[in-house]
Amino acid sequence: MQAVVFFISAAIVIVGALGVVLRANPVHAALSMVMCLFGVAVLFVSLDAHFLAAVQVIVYAGAIVVLFLFVLMLLGVDKAEDVRTERVKVQRPFAAIVGAGMLGLALVALFAARGRNITGQGTSDPGKQALVGEDNIRALARSVFSDYVLAFQLTSVLLVIAVLGTVLLARRPPKQLPLPDDAEAAA
């Protein structure tokens, strides 16, 4: 049963990710990304990370993709890009080589490490009960609001800075209107 869930959500994730890369129309790519992110949320549920699954759906699929679609439609850049041509000749083969190399590297590292113990706090404490269900959320809350409370506060600073910076960036430059005093002086 677990394996069935894994394979279905893995298929959703891979198809969605390929859709992002291969779809010519940016709106279709954004909707493919929603599909991929939902698949990742299902994977989080199957890994007993229920809170992260909910946050994934709300923040990623809800907020971030809507932001993408908003910008796409606001700017009118939703016209299809011709993905068959490449402007830089070596771009596609180079990308294929880099991709194959990266995947190969990750898989070799993964399977070379098989059978060895992963060191970490959790393994050194076999008596610790599994963090599933409500225990998971409780443990996550305790971790965020006690061990990492400074980092949590800093993320709020980061968000405020990001919002202010974006407002400044996206603002239209003010038109150079003559000041009323100048107009009166000229008259």
Place this chain on the structure above:
Amino acid sequence: MTAFSLSPTPTWYLVLAAVLFTIGTVGVLVRRNPLIMFMCVELMLNAVNVTFVAISKALNDINGQTIVFFVLVVAAAEVVVGLGIVVAILRRRPGTTADDLAYLRG
């Protein structure tokens, strides 16, 4: 195949995350629309998140999920700033691709 059991092991999730990360990397390298390049960066972030949660489950250690929580927040901030820059550029030059931004160099 004896490794094929009915319950997924962390290795399955790690392989899936590696594949997802690779798709994101190739997407960043291949596509020219800056918005789609952003989406591919998000795919790579998600691959890393899957890795973190899988290891967190394998080690029964909550810190992996805490990191994913912070990654989500930082990703949201990053998208906001990135889209602000894209809006600022595209408003001045409509239809700009990432290739055209090479003209920014001095």
